[in-house]
Amino acid sequence: MPTRHGTAVTSENDKPQTSVPKSAKSQALTAVKGMNDLLPPTSAHWEWLEDKVRGLMARHAYRNLRTPIVEPTALFVRGLGEVTDIVEKEMYSFEDRLNGEQLTLRPEATAGVVRAVVEHNMLYDGGKRLYYMGPMFRHERPQRGRYRQFHQIGAEALGFPGAEVDAELILLAATLWQELGLQDVRLELNSLGQPSERAAHRAALIGYLEQHLEVLDEEAKRRLHSNPLRILDTKNPAMQSVVEAAPKLIDFLGEASLAHFNAVRAILDASGVSYRINPRLVRGMDYYNLTVFEFVTDRLGSQGTICGGGRYDYLIEQVGGKPAPAVGWALGVERVLELLKEQGSLPDAVGPDVYAIVPDASALPVVFATLQTLRTQGLSAQMHASAGEGMGSMKSQFKKADASGARLALIFGGDELARGEVTVKSLRDGQGAQISLPLSDVAVGVTHRLAQENARLQSA
Ligand code: ATP
Ligand code: MG
Numbered sequence: 001m002p003t004r005h006g007t008a009v010t011s012e013n014d015k016p017q018t019s020v021p022k023s024a025k026s027q028a029l030t031a032v033k034g035m036n037d038l039l040p041p042t043s044a045h046w047e048w049l050e051d052k053v054r055g056l057m058a059r060h061a062y063r064n065l066r067t068p069i070v071e072p073t074a075l076f077v078r079g080l081g082e083v084t085d086i087v088e089k090e091m092y093s094f095e096d097r098l099n100g101e102q103l104t105l106r107p108e109a110t111a112g113v114v115r116a117v118v119e120h121n122m123l124y125d126g127g128k129r130l131y132y133m134g135p136m137f138r139h140e141r142p143q144r145g146r147y148r149q150f151h152q153i154g155a156e157a158l159g160f161p162g163a164e165v166d167a168e169l170i171l172l173a174a175t176l177w178q179e180l181g182l183q184d185v186r187l188e189l190n191s192l193g194q195p196s197e198r199a200a201h202r203a204a205l206i207g208y209l210e211q212h213l214e215v216l217d218e219e220a221k222r223r224l225h226s227n228p229l230r231i232l233d234t235k236n237p238a239m240q241s242v243v244e245a246a247p248k249l250i251d252f253l254g255e256a257s258l259a260h261f262n263a264v265r266a267i268l269d270a271s272g273v274s275y276r277i278n279p280r281l282v283r284g285m286d287y288y289n290l291t292v293f294e295f296v297t298d299r300l301g302s303q304g305t306i307c308g309g310g311r312y313d314y315l316i317e318q319v320g321g322k323p324a325p326a327v328g329w330a331l332g333v334e335r336v337l338e339l340l341k342e343q344g345s346l347p348d349a350v351g352p353d354v355y356a357i358v359p360d361a362s363a364l365p366v367v368f369a370t371l372q373t374l375r376t377q378g379l380s381a382q383m384h385a386s387a388g389e390g391m392g393s394m395k396s397q398f399k400k401a402d403a404s405g406a407r408l409a410l411i412f413g414g415d416e417l418a419r420g421e422v423t424v425k426s427l428r429d430g431q432g433a434q435i436s437l438p439l440s441d442v443a444v445g446v447t448h449r450l451a452q453e454n455a456r457l458q459s460a
Contacts, residue, residue: 022333032142034148041349045337048347050133052179053153057131060172062155065130067112073085073102080321081286083227090138100451105137110312110328113156118321127159132380133333137434142218145335154309156328163263166291166327167271168310170264173295173307173329174273181345182336185306189268189293191261192282192310193253198289201235201252202228212242233282235302248279260290283308287315291327299342300335342390352380352406353450355427356412357397361390363412370410370422370442377443379450382406399428407450410442429453 031037038046057064073093074249088160092105107114109132122128133153140146155172157165170187177185192198205228208218217239220231232243253261268275275293283292292310300306309329316322340346354374371381382404384397391397391432401409411423421436424446437445 003036032148034142036147036149042101042254044349045340045346046083046333047179048185049333049337049411053131053133053176055157056172056176056179060129060168062129062131062157062172065113065132066134067106067109067116069106070103071112071115072107073104075111075319076104076107079114079285079287079315080108081227083223083230085284086138090140092137092139098138103414107138108136108330109134110155110156110285110287110315110330111150113154113328114158114315114319114326115320117158118316118319123159123322127157128164129155129157131155143303145300145332147334151333153333154330156326158326159324159325160194161313161325163260163291164267166260166264167267169309169327169329170268170293170369171271171273173309176331177295179341180336180388181343182297182339183343183345185297185339187268187273187293187295188278188281189265189275189291190278190281191250191253192292193249193257193291194289196316197252197254197257198229198249198447201247201249204247204252205229205232208246209242215239215242219383227286229282230284232280233284243280246280250277250279257290264291283310285312285374287312287314287318293329295331296328297339298341303335305332306335306339319333349405350434351407352382353383353406354379354408354410354446355401355404355406356381356383357394357401358412359394359397360385360414361386363414363417366417366439367412370412370439374446377447379443380448381410407453408446410446424449428451429456 054064073091073186076091077087086107086123089106094103095101096103113130113132117123117128117130131154134151134429135149136152137149139148142148155169157169173186176182178217192431193201209220209224209228209231213221215238216231217236220234220236220239223231229249232240232246234240234243251347259288278294281292281294282288283294288310290311290313292307294305295307296304297306298304307329311325313325314323316326335345354371356371358364358367367383369381376380384391384400386392392400399408406427409425409427411425413423416423416436417439419436420439422439423434423436426435426449435449
């Protein structure tokens, strides 16, 4: 018997426990805490941002990759590192009731991208440039700029070892800020070197931190031997001065790592992108090496990182693939939009080009045919729809037309229709006279009228 989960079950006992207690049934349900509905008109800002990203990615020859939202838990434990905030306390992990698999709602997408690239042997003919957009899930304390379901857009270049790809990705992000009109974003840059360099630094760091045990919080003490580098990423103000004076990884880099870092810097310098070297920038995941970077702003309080990324040359191997280098970043959509809103640079809401006023339902067949013509010509058109008995008075229809934000009203009155015409009236430009257009040529007439209005509004 198929259930609504689409799985065949053989007995009542196998049935998933999805029933709701009787007493709770009449209560209105609300969204899960920290997971938000996205409603119009705000959703239009998201579409605007996504369109900008798609255009930009296409112009950089990055191609879209879509991976599942649910992945095996082991992917993140192996990929992100066991001693990380995400794996230790932020993952939505659960057991599949039907087959016992350990699953997790993806907290980030890089691990899934790498899994997909390996699974489909995508690097067989050379490196790949990819991007994604979508929801991620982390069980954090919800606050401004920090949610439990949030959204990332990310770009990854896999199979390329050279610093020029690190620079390409950083410049791509910087170009996106420019095209969005985002201000007050600064770039912070660091190099984490290679594992052997990190090991030498790690020993020095542990030695140093052991001399300051009294200042370390519980979490830091716990991480002192398992992941001391992450202590440098602490948000605890009481630990800042100790962390600031700690041995710097950058002083432990060998010749090749330094050369890579300098090559990235040289391209950024030549491209006029400014940055600050932040020796304490370590990033939240274990998988990074060499270049790491963040774009940060002071205008969003403590949720100031809008985009972060770096090189992760060992992750592909970690996830079971043939070793291959990679580099990428992810931006937080909510934070980017919040910053744009803060700056007043989100685009205004746009209504349809045309709102169809329908005095009598007998006109509906002509209305449908006419609007269809307009839409095939690329114009947007909204039809008045009845809200009860009849189509509603002209007054109430015009009120709806105004509220829709439409530029023009098309009035499908009986007398005009009998002459093969429709009346067009401006809703936003008081100077435009009411005129009749032949139905046979309505798209040309409407387009002309919109152009006239644009010219008038621009010169005003
Ligand atoms: P933070 O230090 O703020 O927790 P992070 O280092 O955990 O950030 P990353 O894993 O690097 O974040 O994710 C990349 C980007 O995704 C962040 O720079 C941020 O813009 C966004 N982001 C991360 N977690 C959240 C969240 N819970 N809610 C909203 N956006 C988030
Ligand atoms: Mg975090």
